[in-house]
Amino acid sequence: MDDIDKKIINALQDGFPICDAPYRRVAMQLELTEQELINRLKALLDNGTLTRFGPLYNAEQMGGALTLAAVKAPKERFDEISDIINAFPEVAHNYARNHELNMWFVIATETPEQIQKTINAIEQQTGLTVYNMPKNQEYFVNLKLEA
Amino acid sequence: MIEARDRQLLEHIQLGLPVCSKPYAEIGRLCDMPETEVIERLTRLKQQGLIKRMGVIVKHRQLGYRANAMVVWNVPDNLIKQLGGHIGRFPFVTLCYQRPKQPEWPYNLYCMIHGKDRATVLKQLEQLVDACGLSSFDQEILFSKRCFKQRGAVYKNTAVTHG
Numbered sequence: 168m169d170d171i172d173k174k175i176i177n178a179l180q181d182g183f184p185i186c187d188a189p190y191r192r193v194a195m196q197l198e199l200t201e202q203e204l205i206n207r208l209k210a211l212l213d214n215g216t217l218t219r220f221g222p223l224y225n226a227e228q229m230g231g232a233l234t235l236a237a238v239k240a241p242k243e244r245f246d247e248i249s250d251i252i253n254a255f256p257e258v259a260h261n262y263a264r265n266h267e268l269n270m271w272f273v274i275a276t277e278t279p280e281q282i283q284k285t286i287n288a289i290e291q292q293t294g295l296t297v298y299n300m301p302k303n304q305e306y307f308v309n310l311k312l313e314a
Numbered sequence: 315m316i317e318a319r320d321r322q323l324l325e326h327i328q329l330g331l332p333v334c335s336k337p338y339a340e341i342g343r344l345c346d347m348p349e350t351e352v353i354e355r356l357t358r359l360k361q362q363g364l365i366k367r368m369g370v371i372v373k374h375r376q377l378g379y380r381a382n383a384m385v386v387w388n389v390p391d392n393l394i395k396q397l398g399g400h401i402g403r404f405p406f407v408t409l410c411y412q413r414p415k416q417p418e419w420p421y422n423l424y425c426m427i428h429g430k431d432r433a434t435v436l437k438q439l440e441q442l443v444d445a446c447g448l449s450s451f452d453q454e455i456l457f458s459k460r461c462f463k464q465r466g467a468v469y470k471n472t473a474v475t476h477g
Contacts (some may be wrong), residue, residue: 176377179370183331185356187349190335201335209333219371221330227365229316229324235413235424253463261463264384264456268419271384271456272463298419302394304412307402312428314377 168216168314171199176205176217176314183220223225232279233259236286236299237268238293245269251292257285316364323347323355324364329356331368360419374428381432385439386421388452400446401425406438420452432457 174197194204211217226233240248243247245263252272253261261272274285286297316324321346332340338356339349347355359365374382389397394412401423402410408438409426425442429435436455 175374176370178374181369184326185338185360185368187336187353189337190333205335206467212330212333212439216373216376217370218373219330220369221332221371222324222368223366224324224328225364225366225372228362249462251437256347258463261460262382262458263351263467266454266456268456271454292359298416300413300416300419300424302411303414303422304398306398307409307410307459309408311370312374312377312379312408313448314372 168211169199172207172211172216173314175199175204176211178218178263179208180311226275231275231277232282233273233275234282234288234299235271236274236300237271237298238295239267240270240293240295248293248295252289255285255289257281320355321345321357323352324359325363327356375461378430379428381429381435383427383429383432383435383439384456384458385425385427385446386454387423387457388415388420389423389448391422395424397446399465401442404438404442404445406435421454 177279178193178197183189186192188201190204190208194201199202199207208217208220212220238248238252243310249261249263251268252258252270256272257274257276259273259275261270263269264271274282276282282299282301286299289295290297323341326341326345328433331337334340336349338352341347342349342352345352356365357369360368387397398410398412401407406427406429407425409424411424412422413424415422427435427438427442428439435457439455443453
């Protein structure tokens with residue numbers, strides 16, 4: 168990743184135009200040719216630097232639901248538990264963290280009712296208590312990270 | 315409810331925009347919609363907030379952000395809104411939420427700090443605690459150790475943020 172790639176990532180985290188020739192417009196702002204922007208963006212997607220290039224939807228407005236959940240996975244069962252939890256398509260993120268509650272994951276479902284169903288299924292399959300910590304209030308979200 | 319034509323469009327772009335000179339025309343071809351209609355519908359969906367943002371989703375570890383701390387506090391209910399607002403004004407904070415307390419987990423205010431290394435994150439946290447007057451509240455710092463899974467949440471056919 169060189170400075171031009173960084174410039175592209177930073178610019179595209181701020182948004183992407185919805186118009187007939189959006190890459191040309193972004194390329195002009197970055198003083199690149201349209202083809203160069205397209206080639207570099209493809210390479211960044213292919214080599215895994217970028218997860219995805221497209222829309223981010225608002226879960227609640229889509230009719231869906233999200234929650235943050237955690238379990239206390241015993242050390243000797245850690246890999247088994249993470250395999251069970253990651254196998255759920257409803258689990259979007261899963262992180263090991265340094266605490267007794269050592270596995271933290273986000274559950275995203277199409278309807279609010281499915282959150283509880285997913286939690287019940289995880290409890291049943293793991294035999295662990297799932298701590299459910301849905302959002303009460305959002306104070307700040309900024310997912311932009313300077314490349 | 316979301317209109318059927320909008321839903322069709324959202325499903326087609328969820329996994330990514332085409333990387334070619336006329337991406338919206340390309341989506342139109344897939345959905346059997348003229349390019350102008352694709353542009354009009356997406357512009358409206360963005361204005362309505364259903365599309366939060368169009369652009370790249372980065373893997374923060376790939377950009378060198380290896381230290382990711384979730385910091386939690388137990389703060390009185392009557393102070394939480396003010397504290398949440400204050401915390402969100404720090405440039406290194408990526409998320410700040412109120413969540414319900416649990417049995418054996420008495421925390422209600424959550425914030426995330428993404429940084430290149432732990433020492434930097436801890437220094438930023440110290441600055442935050444001082445400036446917001448958080449030092450008298452119970453606090454825990456949970457650094458991420460391993461990322462097992464990171465993807466945009468997929469709603470049957472549609473991706474969403476964890477917002």
